[in-house]
Amino acid sequence: xxxxxxxxxxxxxxxxxxxxxxxxxxxxxxxxxxxxxxxxxxxxxxxxxxxxxxxxxxxxxxxxxxxxxxxxxxxxxxxxxxxxxxxxxxxxxxxxxxxxxxxxxxxxxxxxxxxxxxxxxxxxxxxxxxxxxxxxxxxxxxxxxxxxxxxxxxxxxxxxxxxxxxxxxxxxxxxxxxxxxxxxxxxxxxxxxxxxxxxxxxxxxxxxxxxxxxxxxxxxxxxxxxxxxxxxxxxxxxxxxxxxxxxxxxxxxxxxxxxxxxxxxxxxxxxxxxxxxxxxxxxxxxxxxxxxxxxxxxxxxxxxxxx
Numbered sequence: 001x002x003x004x005x006x007x008x009x010x011x012x013x014x015x016x017x018x019x020x021x022x023x024x025x026x027x028x029x030x031x032x033x034x035x036x037x038x039x040x041x042x043x044x045x046x047x048x049x050x051x052x053x054x055x056x057x058x059x060x061x062x063x064x065x066x067x068x069x070x071x072x073x074x075x076x077x078x079x080x081x082x083x084x085x086x087x088x089x090x091x092x093x094x095x096x097x098x099x100x101x102x103x104x105x106x107x108x109x110x111x112x113x114x115x116x117x118x119x120x121x122x123x124x125x126x127x128x129x130x131x132x133x134x135x136x137x138x139x140x141x142x143x144x145x146x147x148x149x150x151x152x153x154x155x156x157x158x159x160x161x162x163x164x165x166x167x168x169x170x171x172x173x174x175x176x177x178x179x180x181x182x183x184x185x186x187x188x189x190x191x192x193x194x195x196x197x198x199x200x201x202x203x204x205x206x207x208x209x210x211x212x213x214x215x216x217x218x219x220x221x222x223x224x225x226x227x228x229x230x231x232x233x234x235x236x237x238x239x240x241x242x243x244x245x246x247x248x249x250x251x252x253x254x255x256x257x258x259x260x261x262x263x264x265x266x267x268x269x270x271x272x273x274x275x276x277x278x279x280x281x282x283x284x285x286x287x288x289x290x291x292x293x294x295x296x297x298x299x300x301x302x303x304x305x306x307x
Contacts (some may be wrong), residue, residue: 001205002187002213003227004159006192007031007063007132007289010272011221014295019250020220021057024229026221030057030215031132034065034090034105035075042078049181050082054258063088063132065206067113074123089117091133091146094165103215105134105165110144118153132159132192132215136168142175144184151186159190159215169218179208188212195219198230221276244278245306252299263295272299 005012005020005027016234018028032055035046048054050062052229062079064087066072072089079087084129091114093104100106107113123170131150136142142164149295162178173193182189195201196219205211220226224247225235235243252270259266274289285305 001211002028002190003176003230004029004061004190004215005220006215006217006225007033007088008217008221009033011276014049015251015254015269017060017121018056018254019247020121020224022250023247024224024228026055026225026229026231028215029059030062031088031215032060032062033103034063034093035063035079036098037071037074037113050079050084052082057089061086061088061130062087065090065093065103066117067107069116072117072120073123076120076127080124080127086130087124088130088132088159091131092159092161092165094134095167096165098218099137099165101126105137107145108136108142108303109138110132113148115149118149118155119230121154121232126201129154130157131155132161134161134163134165135174135177135181136164139163140164140174147181147184150203155187156188157212158185159192160185161193162191163193182208182210184263190215192217196222196226198234201226201230218276219257219286221273224277232265241278241306245303248273248302248306267292267295269300 003026012033019028021030035042035050037092044083051061058150062084064072064075066075090104093099095104099102100111102113108215133143160178160181162173162175178191190207192215195204195214195216200212202205204214216226224244229235255266255269259269271290274286282305288301289298289305292301
């Protein structure tokens with residue numbers, strides 16, 4: 001049973017991945033939030049995120065988002081040139097800015113476009129491709145025209161988040177449609193979506209014993225020990241807080257080294273993690289963290305909260 005860390009834009013950046021791997025671990029592969037073309041070229045931010053000198057995790061999988069074969073080929077060629085031999089294609093991004101352009105989950109209503117990208121993969125025989133997808137963009141049945149294409153492609157595995165893109169992260173995951181996908185999928189399959197507890201992962205694996213593994217997203221951001229706890233047993237609250245403090249310190253030192261915009265930009269980066277991190281933290285302590293408007297005040301608030 002493999003456990004992978006999901007790519008979440010703005011959250012699972014290299015600072016988070018490196019620190020999580022060093023302090024908590026338990027993850028087989030860390031996925032890089034998708035890189036894309038903007039005005040015909042790859043953003044500098046994306047180039048930095050996949051740069052090997054900024055990533056210290058043992059197994060790293062870059063992800064791309066594309067709607068046309070030309071941009072797909074350019075992005076994969078760039079990653080191939082860096083030395084990557086595993087690439088994930090994002091067919092699940094739910095955000096309208098991406099999906100309305102026929103990318104991410106927005107490509108799922110167009111199986112002909114999906115097929116073109118799958119054929120373009122054959123131009124890179126030394127790269128192992130995977131796909132992360134949703135049930136559809138608007139309709140839960142859109143996957144039914146796409147999965148047969150995946151089954152006969154060179155794709156090595158699929159990760160399915162059983163919502164449609166229009167839901168984003170609202171509402172419940174659709175277990176009935178996931179079950180239908182699970183029965184029809186001939187490729188190694190990973191489940192992603194609303195896995196927040198060890199018992200939740202265990203129940204899923206028991207219900208779907210042929211799963212290759214799971215991909216943890218927001219649940220891992222909330223509880224960085226989740227993967228390790230599934231493998232080795234739950235840690236105490238005190239140990240969890242100590243390790244979160246250690247991870248936070250590593251992220252702070254990393255950002256302090258690479259950010260040139262001063263304390264305000266550094267503070268903004270660090271505060272982002274608290275959107276999900278330790279949701280059961282004392283409300284007063286969390287409020288002190290989020291309301292801090294100076295770096296020294298913020299660091300003191302974090303220290304007090306994790307003491």
